Structures are given as C-alpha cells and as structure tokens.
Amino acid sequence: MGNKNISMAVIRRLPKYYRYLADLLSKDIQRISSKELSDIIGFTASQIRQDLNNFGGFGQQGYGYNVEALHREIGKILGLDKKYNAILVGAGNLGQALTNYSGFKNAGFDIKAVFDANPKIIGLKLRDYEIMDSDKLEEYIVEHNVDIAILCIPKNGAQDVADKIVNAGVKGIWNFAPIDLEVPNHVIVESVNLTESLFTLSYLMKEDNEI
Amino acid sequence: MGNKNISMAVIRRLPKYYRYLADLLSKDIQRISSKELSDIIGFTASQIRQDLNNFGGFGQQGYGYNVEALHREIGKILGLDKKYNAILVGAGNLGQALTNYSGFKNAGFDIKAVFDANPKIIGLKLRDYEIMDSDKLEEYIVEHNVDIAILCIPKNGAQDVADKIVNAGVKGIWNFAPIDLEVPNHVIVESVNLTESLFTLSYLMKEDNEI
C-alpha cells in the first residue's frame, strides 16, 4: 500500500526537493510557500503542489509549508530512514572513489565489504576494507543478508555478476557498468551511465554551436 | 541550423541507440529493422522510427537500417567527431577516478590539465598530469582555449568556480558537484548527481517492499 503509482518524473524530483529544503533549513528558514520554493528550485508552484500532494497534504492554506516538517517527510518518502546492508563490487578507480563516498550513510546504506576479481588487489586494504575475492560474493551475500550491491565493474561480465548476486538475494543494484542489466521484476536497478551523460553533453555543445 | 527543437527525451535516448548499434556492429550484424531493434533496446519500434526521423531518413522501406551507417550517423549527431579541449577541476577521489576514464577520447574530449585547490596535492603527479593550482584556472583556460571543464569539487565553492571558468571562456561543464549551477544561456551544464541517483534507488527499494 501507499503506492499511488507515482511517475518516475515525480520520483526524480524528490531528491531535489529534499536538497533544497535542507539548504533552507541550514539558513534557518522555517516556512515556505510553493511560490517561493518555485523561485529557488525552478519548478512551477503548481507542479510543486501537485508533486507533494501525491504523498499527502503537507501544507496549510494561507501559510505554506513548514520547512523542517516537509524535509523530514520527504526523507521518509525517500526511505532514508531505512537501513540496508550493501557491498561494493569492483575496486577499480571508480569503485575506490565510491568507497569514500559519504552519501551512503545519509541514504542508510552500510557498505559491509568490497570485492574484486583481480588477484593483484585481492587482500589489499582499501580504507577499512580488505578487498575480497569476487568468488566469495554469493557466499557472503547469503551469510550477511546483503540487500544492495554497487557495481563498478566493466561491461563484460557485468550481467554474469548481476545474475549471481541477484540469485544470492540482492534486491537492489546501483549500477555503474555501461550496460542495461536484465533482472527479475522484484529487483531494482538504478544506473549511472557516465558515457551516456558525456555524450549528451557532447550533443548539446554541438547544438549550441549551430544556433 | 539543423536544430529542429529536439526534446531532451529524444536526446537522452541517442547515446543508447549508439551503444546498441555498436554492440550489433561488434557482432557483424549489418542490417536491422525498427522492430528487431525494439526487441533488444526496449523502446517501441514506432518510437525508434520517430526518434531517428528527427534527424533524417536513415532507413529504407522493406529493408530497415544499415547498422554501420546508422551508428556513424548517430555518432555525428552526438558530435563525437568534434574535438574539445577540456580540464578537470578537483583531484579528489572522484576526480582521480575520472582522470583515468577512457570515455573522454571517444567523445573527443582531450583532458589538458588537472587542477586542485588543496596545497597538499598541488604539484603531485596524477597519471600524465601534474596537479595545478586552482588559482591558475582562468589564466590557463584563456591561454589554452579550454572549451569544457569537468567539475569534481564539493558543493561549497562550486558556483564560484563555475563563475570563474565561464568568465574565462568555458562553454560546457560536466558537473559532479551536488548543486544546480547557474550559468549564462550559452553555457551547457550536464550534471551527474550521485546523491539524487542513490536517493532514487532508496525510494524504489522502499516502494517495492510496500507492494
């Protein structure tokens, strides 16, 4: 229950609301109207009210929204109060960078272990983690109740790894491999495709030149 | 000219077409119909034909599309044949990882220099680059005709850096700072917001649990 079939367009705006509300909070601003929020966030006031009303009536006529309460509510909607066990697979450059990424704790993701298939780095220390052999992936997932995997591995083999970890019980994947993973319906994949982002920038720069 | 006011929805599908066509090419597949492409890429055949026809009639009735020609054309549409001078600002974990990112050369982005504001790492070697002082940013941009900057810096100060580099002549920014940069109309910003992506994953995992 609770799911009124919210569109992805709305969902992807939620983190932005959350971020701007945190900014307001840090400036000790206590209330805000949809009009004022519109001015700083760039969505229309109408859209803001529509978006929020998908989840509840958080505002008050004649007053607007209480910044702290709305921030807290959106945090709950985003599931930031939930805790998940996570692992990181692929301790290359990007994987190492993400291991240091502070965002995980805000999202309630607890990185329990780091894996790699390269014998040259297995056993090495990376921050608080000793890099483990990818062969141990399934065993570890089952034993430690891992919910989420962060995949920082090359395109080749990514689907194989996804199959294995999903089989072992992983329910969500933050995917940095440049491939569209195929997973069962109950598994969530959120992909960050750097190449697609870069190519989009390339396209937009070209367009600009042409105008 | 050439810009028929293509929607962002279409633009963000282009890199995906390009990637799937490259896959087909590597499998020596020479022709493909919108129906067959639909089956592997997941968009409807109708959408594929609509998308492509924004840029020209690349197909042939009764035959379909020539994979190699279409791949090449989309590469041109994406501006991958164009060359740009780029710099990377912020040689922290993520900046270091991106310095090693092979995608830049495919997009025609030539990283000319790496900058950081931290005195402790200025002067150190990072791959082929000696990390330069961010104080030299504007001077360097003007002298070396830098078109594009990759920003891997913290939220605080990101807008200041953006203002400076735009002022010095940068026309495009690949932004990893978790902030919506304000830039003049002629400057393109493409942002990768890891926190927003992670929060989206958090939301989707929660939703699934509720169903």
Add this chain to the structure above:
DNA sequence: TAGATTGTTAATCGATTAACAATC
C-alpha cells in the same frame, strides 16, 4: 475578518503509440 496559499479539478501541452500510404 481579510489575505494568503493550499489542495484539487479542469485545461493544455507534449510525448508516445498506432495506423497506413509510400516505396524499396
């Protein structure tokens, strides 16, 4: 109370899908 602003319905806009004539 009067003014402000929400929550929500209705109108508009844009994107996706369906249909089919054109044509290879």
Add this chain to the structure above:
DNA sequence: TAGATTGTTAATCGATTAACAATC
C-alpha cells in the same frame, strides 16, 4: 511483382500548467 518496412500523419496517453473553491 509481392512482401517487408519505412516515414509520417493521426490518435492516444500522460504530464504539466492554470484556475479556483476551500480554508487556515
């Protein structure tokens, strides 16, 4: 030629914006 499949127009669907009664 007959069959296949495009390019393109028309229909549908969904998302955004506008409007306003409800109400704090």
